[in-house]
Amino acid sequence: MMTTNTDFVLAVEGLTVSFDGFKAVSDLSFYVDENEIRVIIGPNGAGKTTVLDLICGRTRATEGSIKFKNRELTKLKEHDIVKAGVGRKFQNPSIYGDLTVFENLEISFPRGRSVWGALTFNRDAEVINKIHEIAEMIFLKDLLHHQADLLSHGQKQWLEIGMLLIQDPQLLMLDEPVAGMSVGERQQTAELLRKITKGRSVIVIEHDMQFVAQIADKVTVLHQGKILAEGSAEKVKQDPKVIDVYLGH
Ligand SMILES: Nc1ncnc2c1ncn2[C@@H]1O[C@H](COP(=O)(O)OP(=O)(O)O)[C@@H](O)[C@H]1O
Numbered sequence: 001m002m003t004t005n006t007d008f009v010l011a012v013e014g015l016t017v018s019f020d021g022f023k024a025v026s027d028l029s030f031y032v033d034e035n036e037i038r039v040i041i042g043p044n045g046a047g048k049t050t051v052l053d054l055i056c057g058r059t060r061a062t063e064g065s066i067k068f069k070n071r072e073l074t075k076l077k078e079h080d081i082v083k084a085g086v087g088r089k090f091q092n093p094s095i096y097g098d099l100t101v102f103e104n105l106e107i108s109f110p111r112g113r114s115v116w117g118a119l120t121f122n123r124d125a126e127v128i129n130k131i132h133e134i135a136e137m138i139f140l141k142d143l144l145h146h147q148a149d150l151l152s153h154g155q156k157q158w159l160e161i162g163m164l165l166i167q168d169p170q171l172l173m174l175d176e177p178v179a180g181m182s183v184g185e186r187q188q189t190a191e192l193l194r195k196i197t198k199g200r201s202v203i204v205i206e207h208d209m210q211f212v213a214q215i216a217d218k219v220t221v222l223h224q225g226k227i228l229a230e231g232s233a234e235k236v237k238q239d240p241k242v243i244d245v246y247l248g249h
């Protein structure tokens with residue numbers, strides 16, 4: 001009998017997607033705890049990004065289930081999945097370049113789309129406090145009034161993480177967040193991720209194994225849409241199968 005442990009924030013079971021008969025993700029099952037950073041690694045084309053696409057509703061599963069806090073996500077629309085508490089960062093930052101850091105965070109604050117809710121003093125104070133809190137966390141508190149276009153590549157990535165954090169998602173998914181970052185920025189990003197896990201779960205797709213070892217509670221290695229290995233960064237690094245298909249190259 002198949003039983004789902006309801007303590008997990010995310011339970012993915014038997015997840016499959018085929019694109020014209022090609023299974024990019026094939027009978028995949030994995031479970032993510034609260035306060036956990038799960039890192040997904042694997043060669044190009046392994047299906048990593050597709051897994052995130054399936055969880056956030058951008059791609060529809062052919063089979064299987066995705067339970068987030070015991071709610072089935074596979075039938076929900078993308079924006080309802082966001083409302084349920086799932087935030088996702090894509091590989092290229094989608095920030096508003098002509099707006100300031102402050103304004104980018106402000107427009108990301110969930111207002112419930114209500115004309116009534118948006119216009120009270122209390123609400124404004126709450127928003128401003130939250131923007132300052134997030135800006136400090138993402139190392140941009142001295143740049144609040146800078147135009148976003150003028151930020152470095154790494155700072156833009158942090159801003160986008162901030163724009164997700166301000167929505168307080170319980171599951172945050174990041175696709176290669178440190179690609180193109182300097183060593184120093186990677187270090188800061190690792191600190192940032194370790195700070196934001198309290199009360200939420202984070203899934204990160206990443207290639208840099210040094211960064212992976214710094215942040216991962218657990219690593220899932222994907223290969224051809226299936227799990228090749230799973231465990232601590234230390235353990236999967238020494239797994240001959242992982243070395244053979246991924247780390248040895
Ligand atoms: N929408 C799609 N239609 C057809 N094939 C796709 C689609 N999305 C991904 N794929 C294919 O699925 C495989 C996995 O892709 P992807 O998830 O992007 O891999 P990764 O992120 O691990 O590099 C690749 O072979 C890719 O070409």
Ligand SMILES: [Mg+2]
Nearest residue numbers: 048049050175
């Ligand atoms: Mg990818």
